[in-house]
Amino acid sequence: MPLALAPIVTALVIVAAGVSAALRGRASGTRPSVASLVWLTVPVVALAAVAAVCARGLYVGDSDGIAPLCVSALVAGTAALLRDQALKALDALAARLGVSRRVPRAVLAVVVLLACSAFGVLAIEVPYNPATLTALPRFALVEGLLVLVGLTLLYFLFQRRGAGVALGVALCLSTGVAQYFMSSFKAAAILPNDLFALGTAAAVSGAYVYQVNGDVLFGLSCLMVAVALCALVAPVSPEGSTGRVRGTVANLACAALAFVVLWAGVTVPSYFDDLGVEMKYWYALDYYERQGFLPTFIAVAQDLPIDVPEGYSTAEAADLEASYAETYDQTLGAEGSRAAAEAQFAGERPTVICVMNETFADLSVLDGASWGYEGIPFYDSVGDAVMRGPLDVSVLGGGTCNSEFEFLTGIPLDYVGDGKYPYSLYDLSGAPSLAKQFSELGYSTTAIHPNFASNWNRDRAYEALGFDRFLSFDAFDNADYFHSGVSDAETYDKVLELLEQDDSPQFIFDVTMQNHSGYDQGNIGDVSQYAVDGVSDYDNGRLSEYLGCISESDRALAEFMAELKKLDRPVVLVFFGDHQPALSSIVNDALYPDEDEFEHNLRTYETTYLVWANYDLAGSAQDSQVIETSPAYLAALTANAIGMPLTDYQKALLVSRLDMPSISLVGVRDASGAWLDPASDDELPTAYDDLSRISYLEFADKLS
8 A cells, every 4th residue: 555545544544534524514413623623633634644755765764654653643533523412421520529610620620731741752863763662761752841831831831731732842842854855955954043943944955855764753653642632631711701801811921930940950051960961962862862952952051151351342443453453463563574474365366275194293302202102203303394383272172163163263161161062053154254265365165074074063153154065975075994984185185186176276174083982993904002000001002003193194295295395286284183092191190190180181181283375475485484473363373374364353363363372272371471360360461351251242242
């Protein structure tokens, strides 16, 4: 039997039962009420919709997924037809018990609210979540309570009618189905910042094929059972106009109280922290599946606000930025080297390639001499870089996207907040963006990352930041793998391919993958073995494997730079590491015990960078000048060195770093080289406060 036939037959059965009841009632003078007939249309419409989906080939399951829907729809239709008799039976029960008619109806309403809360949770979770039945009880309870309060709000808002509760369960199903499509299309979770980009989502929605499976239909079955229960919920009509007014006001007051409870439940941050709701944004969908949609979504939403600098005003911040830009024009911008670079950039328009290499760091900074590690041979030998040096980052062992964010926007994470991931939390369309800046100069812009596009929400983040295109995992069919993914060399070949295809100036941002953890895979052949005293054999093995990965990255970089040297076009290469591996902290603890915690941690939040050009760069000695900095400054430093036009914000960054050469979530380095802890040090440079206002103006102020 065609799949569409079962829901059609079921719908016809329900319609026939309704017509029969109406005809019998007409003969006996007990026709079904209008409300009963309205409730009867709900399962009929649902079945008709499913039949249409099946007929168009958009259902990808089998009859096992349709059968529960047909049964639940019959239950809903039966409940609608028996609604009038059921309400009369409740009134008769009240009379026998000698209580008000409202009592049994209220008791039934409570039972229905509790049952529909469970069905609401299932309607949210089942369509997208294969782990629904294995979620921890505390998360299921929290989600159930949230749904219960929401349904209670709608119950009173609809004047104690079951229609409000049914609408609430329908909203739950809509949420689950929306997440199902997000999972299907992007293997991603719906995050709060997605609500700020509904227009963009609507604009591209027509490109997808909206197929549903048996899980979605099971969610619809949950709604049908809830409809059956809700059909039996109805208030006792108050007597007289005064009674109706009082009843309406009382119900609205109860709805307002439920709203207050719901609002409190979703806005108290410590509540969800205490329950253990957490989020690692690299693959948010995992956490939604483990913890439930609502608890996780709310926990993420609570993470959104960025602290407003004390005494902040938009006008004052704009004036401050203009003042810093003017200072740049009169100092750094007035130097002869900058003028020469500007003139050359205008004529040459070099292609700029930025490589953020996964977990690339020079662990010789961890007293490498004591355990026989001398550094990264080719990388360390580059003597003709425009600049190079330590890069003071905000993350360790993970959080790659935050190093990306700081580099591409120039916004220091210290002003956004610890534990926050802007790629996943915010709409970045209003943020400063290196990609947009190059686009305005007539460059084509490409982001590359050979992994799933949805990791760290990159597909949406790159679009918001203004990249013309994003080459993700799908662009690397049949590519060579190394360790944890597509090799560095393959991404470099892709960059060279882009250059070969287009002679015009390009900005390419390549985020590599091969060095991603873990480092106990044993899949890269024989590697040099290192042993740090006080570190376990297992962790020394991981250290050796990690350094083997870095050795391969070094080899691939050497080949890539050799190819860039051959090109008959000007190219600038910015190469940097996003963070050290997590195992660095184990090595650091073994080598430097009993240190001050602040100073101790700084060592593991340092990677490395270089800026190199394959042509003679005007105004630069190209002698690998060592400049220690941080990702938020790196793009502005590069743009200044190569003569690229600067934004006022970049000028402000460059002036700020004269007094504050590095800034990260870990600390702030002042002009003397001393590291300061913003959380406890009162001697921060004036630039720290000033830049907090300017960066808030450029980013957080545009999020509201």
